[in-house]
Amino acid sequence: MTHALSHLSVRQWSLAGLAFCGLMMAVALGLEHIGGLEPCPLCIFQRVAVLAAAVVFTVAAIHNPRGRLGATLYGGLSLAAVSGGIAVAWRHLWLQSLPADEVPSCGPGLDYMMDILPLRDVVSMVLSGSGECAEVDFLLLGLSLPGWTLIGFLVLALAPLGVLLNACRERPRVEAPVETP
Template sequence: MGDWTLRQWSLTGFVLCVAMMAAALVMEHVFGLEPCPLCVFQRVAVIAAGVVFLVAALHGPRGRAGAIIYGVLASLAVLAGAGIAGRHLWLQSLPADQVPSCGPGLDYMLDVMPFQQVLNNVLSGSGECAEVGARFLGLSIPGWTLIGFLVLLVCAFGMLFSGRGRGTAYRWNG
């Protein structure tokens, strides 16, 4: 993998984003797990990263500047999602008496509040975000999502160091 092109890293990142969104939609529509506001924001981060990965793959810039721009944009989306997933895990780890009370639903907040206030309310958390809806191999959904974001971060960093994009790869001389 050390000599992958920007396009290969981008396509890998995009496929992983599609897989993460497919898993989220299966959990919601097949298993009936309703996403909390923090889950919705994590989905937005996955979609944002997926768009960057897809555009980078389609564009396939030749120079270092393109690799840096796309790598930084993908990294920002991924790091935002990882931060939200980390916050979600922290809320789930709180003792029951320290969990914030449940607030209004995300749809209601988006209808009646300015976006900045919605963002503040969602990131401060609510009781519904502290509930652990399901576990797989001992990890909650936000735990798996955080792992997914860390894998996506490898793809974003791969883009940063991929060199010239189309067909040529940056090789470590060391």
């Protein structure tokens, strides 16, 4: 099995990652629109990380670089997006683990902050957390949604790691010397 995985192309790894991004977004949108769960600002940031990874996977699948440089670039960019999602999900879980008296107060909505504040300040405020991000609205098998999202990002990380591992294993191409008459 590991031998078969080591021969997957950048396109194949990227399509697998893109499919998993689609699954993550389908679950998130289903929980929002069918389940009635309103996403908090940290949930929205996790969605942005999934979409950023999906964009990189899409471009990588279309391009399908054959060389080490292209594979490393796409693997690194998609791993950066997934790592950002892991960090936000981890932060979200941490906020949910705080005792009730240590939970930050609820702040303004994300739409309002985006309208009046610079992006840097919005990111800073959202990552500092708010009371609505500390609420546990849904549990499945004892895990909250950020816990499941963290697991999803860890599984998603397998795609860029597969691309990077294959890029490291690839032998550099050696061109035959040109003979002069």
